[in-house]
Structure formats: C-alpha cells, structure tokens
Amino acid sequence: MESLRVALGNRAYPIHIGAGALDEAALYAPHHRGSAAIVSNDVVSPLYMQRVRRALEASGARVIEIVIDDGEQAKRWENVDRICDAMLAARCGRDTLMVALGGGVVGDLAGFTASVYQRGVEYLQVPTTLLAQVDSSVGGKTAINHPRGKNLIGAFHQPRAVISDTATLDTLADRELRAGLAEVIKHAAALDLPFFEWLESRIDELLARKAEAIAYAVRRCCELKAAVVAADEKESGERALLNFGHTFGHAIEAGAGYGQWLHGEAVAAGMVMASELSARLGLIGAREMERLRRLIERAGLPVRGPAMGAARMLELMAVDKKSQAGQLRFVVLQSIGRAEVRGGVDEAMVGAAVVAASH
Amino acid sequence: MESLRVALGNRAYPIHIGAGALDEAALYAPHHRGSAAIVSNDVVSPLYMQRVRRALEASGARVIEIVIDDGEQAKRWENVDRICDAMLAARCGRDTLMVALGGGVVGDLAGFTASVYQRGVEYLQVPTTLLAQVDSSVGGKTAINHPRGKNLIGAFHQPRAVISDTATLDTLADRELRAGLAEVIKHAAALDLPFFEWLESRIDELLARKAEAIAYAVRRCCELKAAVVAADEKESGERALLNFGHTFGHAIEAGAGYGQWLHGEAVAAGMVMASELSARLGLIGAREMERLRRLIERAGLPVRGPAMGAARMLELMAVDKKSQAGQLRFVVLQSIGRAEVRGGVDEAMVGAAVVAASH
Numbered sequence: 160m161e162s163l164r165v166a167l168g169n170r171a172y173p174i175h176i177g178a179g180a181l182d183e184a185a186l187y188a189p190h191h192r193g194s195a196a197i198v199s200n201d202v203v204s205p206l207y208m209q210r211v212r213r214a215l216e217a218s219g220a221r222v223i224e225i226v227i228d229d230g231e232q233a234k235r236w237e238n239v240d241r242i243c244d245a246m247l248a249a250r251c252g253r254d255t256l257m258v259a260l261g262g263g264v265v266g267d268l269a270g271f272t273a274s275v276y277q278r279g280v281e282y283l284q285v286p287t288t289l290l291a292q293v294d295s296s297v298g299g300k301t302a303i304n305h306p307r308g309k310n311l312i313g314a315f316h317q318p319r320a321v322i323s324d325t326a327t328l329d330t331l332a333d334r335e336l337r338a339g340l341a342e343v344i345k346h347a348a349a350l351d352l353p354f355f356e357w358l359e360s361r362i363d364e365l366l367a368r369k370a371e372a373i374a375y376a377v378r379r380c381c382e383l384k385a386a387v388v389a390a391d392e393k394e395s396g397e398r399a400l401l402n403f404g405h406t407f408g409h410a411i412e413a414g415a416g417y418g419q420w421l422h423g424e425a426v427a428a429g430m431v432m433a434s435e436l437s438a439r440l441g442l443i444g445a446r447e448m449e450r451l452r453r454l455i456e457r458a459g460l461p462v463r464g465p466a467m468g469a470a471r472m473l474e475l476m477a478v479d480k481k482s483q484a485g486q487l488r489f490v491v492l493q494s495i496g497r498a499e500v501r502g503g504v505d506e507a508m509v510g511a512a513v514v515a516a517s518h
Numbered sequence: 519m520e521s522l523r524v525a526l527g528n529r530a531y532p533i534h535i536g537a538g539a540l541d542e543a544a545l546y547a548p549h550h551r552g553s554a555a556i557v558s559n560d561v562v563s564p565l566y567m568q569r570v571r572r573a574l575e576a577s578g579a580r581v582i583e584i585v586i587d588d589g590e591q592a593k594r595w596e597n598v599d600r601i602c603d604a605m606l607a608a609r610c611g612r613d614t615l616m617v618a619l620g621g622g623v624v625g626d627l628a629g630f631t632a633s634v635y636q637r638g639v640e641y642l643q644v645p646t647t648l649l650a651q652v653d654s655s656v657g658g659k660t661a662i663n664h665p666r667g668k669n670l671i672g673a674f675h676q677p678r679a680v681i682s683d684t685a686t687l688d689t690l691a692d693r694e695l696r697a698g699l700a701e702v703i704k705h706a707a708a709l710d711l712p713f714f715e716w717l718e719s720r721i722d723e724l725l726a727r728k729a730e731a732i733a734y735a736v737r738r739c740c741e742l743k744a745a746v747v748a749a750d751e752k753e754s755g756e757r758a759l760l761n762f763g764h765t766f767g768h769a770i771e772a773g774a775g776y777g778q779w780l781h782g783e784a785v786a787a788g789m790v791m792a793s794e795l796s797a798r799l800g801l802i803g804a805r806e807m808e809r810l811r812r813l814i815e816r817a818g819l820p821v822r823g824p825a826m827g828a829a830r831m832l833e834l835m836a837v838d839k840k841s842q843a844g845q846l847r848f849v850v851l852q853s854i855g856r857a858e859v860r861g862g863v864d865e866a867m868v869g870a871a872v873v874a875a876s877h
Contacts, residue, residue: 182649236595239671240664247666247837275634278661278672279752302637305599307606312598313637393638478606 165297166389170317174297174381176374178326180372181260181285182210191256192282195220196246198269199260201227203287206330211260211285211455219254223249227268231417234268234303236312237375242272249286253277256319262335263295263422267310270301274316277493284318287327289373290423290427293346293380296321298398300387301379308478311410317395323381333459338423339364340458341404344425346380348451349403350387352496354379355454362457373507400498403490404430407464407513410475427460430518435512437491437498440501447495466518471508522740524656525748529676533740535733537685539562540619540644549642549678550615554579557628558619563645565689566753570619570644573577579615589809592628592778593662595671600705601631612636615678621647621694622654622727622781626669629660641736643677646686648732649782650699651738652705655680657747657757663776667837668768674752682740684733692818697782699724699817700763702787705739707810708762709746711855713738714813723814730807759857762849763789766823766872773826786819787875794871796850797861799860813861825877828869835868 160177175186189194195215199208204226211220225245227238246255256279259269266284268395272509284296302313328336347355357375358365362370384401391398408429412420434448452462464472476487487509488502519536534545545552554574558567563585571581584595584604607615616639618628625643632641643655661672687695696857704722706714715722716734722729743760750757767788779787793807811821823831835846846868847861 236599240595243664244666247670250836271634275630275671275673277670278659278674300637305602307603307604311606311636312602312634314634315637432757445698477609 160250160396161378163271163378163385164425165317165385167317167392172318172320174321174385176292176323176325176377176381179260180322180371181207181324181327183215184214186222186320186322187215187283187398188218190281191215191220192217192254193220193360194251194255195258196223196225196242196249196251196255196274197240197258198225198265199229199259200226200233200265202229202264203261207287207327208456211258215258217415222250225264229264229306231264231412231422233363236303238268239275239303239401242269243276246276253280255280257282258285259283260285260287262286262291266291266296267300267302267313270299270307270316271313273304274301274314277297279316282316284321286321286323287332287475288335288341289328289377290312290335292323292325292328292377294342294384294461296323297381297384299392308413308475311478313375323377325370325377328368328373334421335457336366336368338421341423341427341430341455341460343376343380344454344458345401345430346383348430348495349490349498350383350496351379351399352494354383355495359454362454366459370419371398399488400490403461403492403498404433406476406479406487406489407432409470409479410472411470414466414471420465424461427455427458428462428464430455431462432512433490434492435502435515436489436509437507439512440491443494448493449494462516464513464517469513473506475509520737522744524744526676526751528717530736531677531679532680533680533744535651535684535736535740536731539681540566540686541573542681543573545573545679545681546574546579546642547577549640550574550577550579551613552579552684553610553614554617555582555584555608555610555614555812556617557584557586557601557624557631558618559586559592559624560641561760562620562624566619566686570617571782573750574617582610586624588623589779590623590663590771591777592623595662597627598631598634598662599666601628602635604624617639617644618642619644619646620650621645622650624657625650625655626661626672629658629675630662630672631678633660633673638675640678641675643680645680645682646680647690647694648687648736649694651682651684651687651703651736652698653701653743655682656740656743658751661771667772667834668776668865670837682736684729684736687727687732693780695725696818697728697780698790700782700786700814700819702739703813703817704760704761704762704789705742706760707851707854708849708857709742709855710738714854718813721813742771758859759849762857763792763836765838765846765848766791766831768838769812769831770823772834773830774824779824783820786814786817787821787823789814789823790875791823791871792849793851794832794874795863795868797846798867798871799850799863802851802853806851810854821875823872823876832865832869833874
C-alpha cells in the first residue's frame with residue numbers, strides 16, 4: 160500500500176493505492192462518525208458492495224446501500240434526488256459519510272450529491288475503474304450532465320480520502336481499461352514527457368494488466384494530479400491543463416448521445432483534435448502529432464471523432480465551461496509533456512482540426 | 519446608505535442598506551466581469567427588474583433576465599434546471615454574475631443555482647422583502663426543498679454583496695411584512711435582549727412601516743447575523759442559534775404543504791413551541807414565555823401551529839438537518855436574548871410543547 164497526499168490545507172486528504180485496499184477497515188475509520196451511505200451501481204455493487212460494507216462495519220459504522228443504474232446517463236438529477244430520498248428515509252444526518260464505490264460516473268454523481276445533501280456531507284472516493292483511479296476520483300470535481308452539455312451542473316467538493324484498490328481493475332472490461340488509459344495518456348501528454356516515454360515502452364504491459372505497470376501508472380497520475388489540484392483547486396489557471404482533449408471530448412460525448420462513447424474514448428479522439436489544432440497554431444510539428452496519435456492507437460482507442468460536422472461540434476463546444484466571456488478556450492500542446500491554454504482561437508481553424516480527426 | 523461587512527477572510531462581503539440602493543450602478547460594478555443574469559419572480563419582476571437591469575447596464579454588464587414563479591413551491595429542482603438552461607442558451611460562462619432579485623425564495627433558489635451552475639458562479643443578493651433583508655440574504659445558506667422537508671438540498675455559497683433597498687419594503691404586502699417581523703423577533707429573542715426591548719416599544723412603528731424604525735431593524739439584524747456567520751460560517755456551533763423556532767417551523771411548513779404558511783408565519787408559531795419547550799425544560803418561566811408570545815401576537819403573527827398532531831410533527835422534524843446521529847436537537851431559550859442548543863430532549867416533552875401551541 161502506498162499513500163500520497165493532496166495538499167489542500169485543512170482540507171488535505173490522502174490517496175491510498177494498493178491491491179486489497181478496499182477491505183481495510185483502518186482506511187475508513189478516521190472518516191466517519193458512525194453512519195455511512197455507500198452509493199454504487201448495478202455492475203459494481205455485486206462485486207464489491209459487501210466487502211466495502213464489511214470494512215465500514217468493522218470500523219464501527221452503521222451502513223446503508225444505494226444502488227443506481229450504470230453508465231453516463233446515470234449522471235442526472237433524478238439520481239441525485241433518489242440518493243437524497245434514500246438517505247432521508249434512513250434518517251441520515253449531516254454527520255453521515257457518503258462512500259462513492261465505482262467508476263467516474265458514480266464518483267461524480269455521489270460526490271455532487273454529497274455536496275448538496277443537507278448543504279453538504281463528507282464523502283470518500285473508492286474508485287474501481289482505471290479512469291476513476293487515475294483521474295476523476297482525485298481533485299473534488301463533481302457534476303451531473305445537462306442536455307446541453309456534460310458536467311454543466313456540479314460543485315467543487317473534495318473527498319476526505321481516496322481508497323484505490325488496484326486489484327479491482329482485474330474485473331474491469333477491456334473497453335473500460337482502454338478508456339482509462341486515455342486519461343493516463345492525457346496526464347503524460349499535458350504534463351510529463353518522461354512519463355509519456357515510459358508509456359510508449361509499457362503500453363502493452365498496461366493492456367495486459369501487469370500489476371506493477373498498472374500500479375505505477377495509477378501512482379504517477381495521482382502524483383501529477385495531486386500537485387496540480389493543490390496549486391489550483393478551483394481551476395483558475397494550471398488545473399485547466401488537465402482538460403487537454405476534453406473540450407473536444409465533451410462535445411463528442413454530448414453530440415453522440417451520452418453513453419455511446421465512453422468518456423475516455425471521447426477524450427482520446429479529442430486529444431487528437433487538440434493536437435491537430437496545436438499543429439495548426441504552429442506549436443507542434445507533424446512528428447509530435449503522429450507520436451501522440453500512435454500511442455492512443457496502440458492503446459486501442461479511437462483517433463477520430465464521429466462524423467457530426469464541424470458546425471455541430473462548435474455549437475456543442477460553445478456551452479463548455481472552459482468558455483469565457485463567450486470566447487472558446489482550448490488546451491493545446493507546446494510540445495509533448497507541455498500543455499498551455501489558448502483563448503481567441505479562430506473558429507475556422509478549430510473546425511479544420513475537428514474535420515481532420517473525424518470520420 | 520449604510521454599509522456593514524461580513525468578515526469571512528477572502529470571501530468577506532459588504533451589506534449595503536438604504537432607500538434607493540438598487541439603482542446604484544456603483545454597487546454592482548465591482549462584482550461583475552461584463553455579464554449578469556438577473557433571477558426574479560413574476561411578482562417582483564414587474565416592479566424592479568428594469569431598474570436593476572439599468573443599474574447593471576450602466577455599470578457595463580450585458581444582462582439577461584430570468585423570471586420564475588412566486589411562492590415557496592418555486593424552490594424545486596425544475597426551477598434550478600430552468601435557470602441553468604436559460605443561462606446556457608445565453609452562453610453564460612463561469613464569469614457570469616447571478617443577481618437574485620426578490621425575497622427569500624428567490625435568494626435561496628438563485629443562490630443554490632449559482633453554487634452549482636458550471637460548478638459555481640458568483641452572485642449578488644438584492645433582497646426586496648423584510649424577511650430577506652433581515653435574514654435570508656445574509657450568510658450564504660442556499661437551498662431548495664424536498665418532499666420530505668424544507669431546505670434539505672442546498673449549499674453554503676456566500677454572495678459577493680448584499681444590496682438591501684429598504685424603499686422596496688413600501689410595496690410589500692402586509693402579510694409579507696409581518697412574516698419578515700418574525701425573523702426580526704427571532705434575532706432579538708435568540709441573541710439580543712436590548713433589541714427585544716426596542717421591538718416591544720417600536721412594533722407599532724414597524725407595522726406602520728416608519729422608515730427610520732424599519733432601517734434600524736434591518737441594520738441591527740444584519741449586524742447580529744454578520745457577526746454570527748463570521749464566527750461560524752458552516753453552522754458547527756453558534757450559528758445554529760439563528761434556527762430558533764425553525765425546527766418546529768419547517769415541520770409546520772412541510773406538514774401544511776409548502777406555500778400554505780409563509781416561512782415567517784411558521785417560524786412565529788415555531789418560536790412559541792420552542793419557548794413552550796424551554797419552559798418545560800425549566801429554562802424560562804411563564805412570564806418570559808408570555809412576553810415572547812405577546813410580541814409575536816402584536817406583530818400580527820400566528821402563535822399556534824396547525825392542528826396536525828404531535829406525532830406528525832415529530833415525524834417531520836426527524837428529517838430536519840438539525841438532527842445528529844438520529845437525535846433531534848432544539849434551539850431553546852435560557853432567557854429572552856440568550857438561546858442555546860439542546861440535544862437528547864425527551865420526545866414526549868417535545869410533543870407536549872407542540873400540542874400546547876397548536877390549534
């Protein structure tokens with residue numbers, strides 16, 4: 160077991176990483192006051208609900224279980240309401256600890272519900288997908304979707320701890336594993352050239368789920384993300400770099416209909432679009448663009464978006480949270496491992512980048 | 519014009535109080551970055567929307583208007599969604615300032631929406647009812663209701679400023695004015711004996727809307743509340759004293775059906791119940807109980823709750839946010855002007871207090 164720390168003053172919290180972590184009562188004990196509500200989905204719950212329940216009970220908590228549907232479309236208000244209703248029915252007070260057990264969808268939904276239930280209760284992230292372990296469980300971004308776009312309603316609400324059991328990745332579907340690798344590649348491409356090089360040499364081991372490679376990728380992503388979040392919790396600057404590929408990716412997800420493309424798949428194609436844009440802005444050359452595209456492709460991820468047209472993509476991107484004063488902003492690459500934010504990008508150039516990486 | 523300050527470090531904010539304040543462009547100018555969304559209801563909007571719009575435009579903001587229905591039942595998710603949708607349609611980004619123009623319902627609803635729109639935008643409170651000016655606009659508590667109880671879904675989200683135009687109270691319906699006086703009496707009864715004595719001598723002037731008396735009452739309540747909020751923003755201690763009358767009051771509101779009793783009316787009857795409980799706990803005597811009851815009655819407010827029975831009231835109170843570890847907590851009076859929080863109160867005693875102050 161390894162433990163990192165997200166340095167956020169009196170809201171600092173640990174990230175525990177290791178096989179078997181979710182069974183450790185001692186990891187839950189410091190964070191509850193006798194009452195916990197575990198939120199999971201109907202795929203993860205049969206696998207891990209009872210183990211997490213036992214660990215919480217062993218640490219002295221009274222536990223209720225709340226199971227929602229699986230998939231991106233679960234990130235909607237009706238589920239927030241359902242979770243609140245189940246907690247109210249069980250007389251959960253402000254002192255109840257919420258536990259988000261599952262992937263990014265469960266973490267975003269349960270975390271957002273924790274931020275609004277009785278004006279806010281504390282919560283733990285227990286991520287069971289690669290995507291959640293390397294990215295979404297860390298940093299306190301929570302949200303539900305809106306028909307006009309992804310994650311448009313939400314809150315910054317930091318967990319009290321992240322408990323990442325890497326053994327849960329053994330049960331992950333191949334498609335989910337690959338989707339998680341998109342966020343791993345994102346961290347490397349945006350922030351860390353040596354990690355990108357490591358990925359180029361280890362991508363096959365990751366796809367083969369070699370435990371040592373997986374554990375290192377999870378830890379390195381958490382280290383990178385923890386540092387960025389500690390420096391810029393509310394995304395007024397540096398944290399925006401972690402959105403590399405996401406403005407395009409969110410538009411792909413919304414345009415294709417939530418759940419058609421996995422988030423990581425959309426981010427993969429979105430990163431190719433962002434690198435096409437970076438090249439058009441004269442920041443990177445064809446070789447760097449190809450190098451990123453190649454790694455994404457080796458990870459078994461899409462390198463092209465759906466055929467929805469540049470105009471529709473631009474329309475969907477206009478509601479993205481990254482827009483300011485009506486102006487779109489994009490995270491682009493200065494080089495592999497060094498991203499930057501660019502405002503005032505010409506729409507025609509963005510459209511050309513979309514078209515170049517679409518079916 | 520007078521200005522107070524809520525001392526919350528880097529989130530400190532001013533409360534501007536005075537006749538004509540809502541027309542002052544200079545009060546809005548420091549708080550927006552060129553874009554504002556005014557949220558109001560269909561009663562307040564015809565009276566003040568265009569004046570606030572002009573002041574915002576004079577300060578350089580592009581403005582959109584969003585009008586919701588009037589009344590407590592407006593505090594529901596559908597309205598949060600509608601406001602978000604209107605803002606998304608108008609391409610409002612994270613840099614848009616929300617402006618809550620109206621009473622407590624508009625402030626709670628718009629403030630909550632501001633806390634979740636794109637993970638949080640800044641907002642101003644421009645309260646136009648006595649209740650909102652003396653209480654709900656200050657302190658950052660925002661919420662919507664849940665069928666199981668009032669304000670059960672919400673956030674602590676401090677405004678950037680409160681602009682209280684006391685001249686708006688001239689257009690307030692008598693019933694609304696009286697409902698506001700309930701919160702004025704609450705501040706005095708819970709925290710400030712000299713203010714309570716002042717109210718006993720000036721209640722008729724307040725009911726007659728004498729400008730000088732109203733202005734003093736607004737200012738004194740804001741002073742009291744600002745100090746409490748600065749000391750205990752998230753209600754882990756002292757701030758709970760401001761809930762005097764509210765555990766009972768929320769149950770009355772929920773039990774009677776939202777909108778049947780105004781919040782202030784329910785708090786009025788709730789304060790009588792809380793003083794009945796205080797007497798049963800041996801804290802205050804019959805004379806103090808009668809003194810509070812008399813002031814509430816002189817303010818034209820109900821001193822009895824509806825005939826719904828103690829069992830139903832207890833059931834409704836059990837979901838109140840003030841409950842901890844399944845145990846109800848009540849704000850009771852040690853004496854007039856000195857409230858305290860009591861846990862572990864006997865249910866039968868609570869029921870008896872309810873019955874003593876019910877029809």
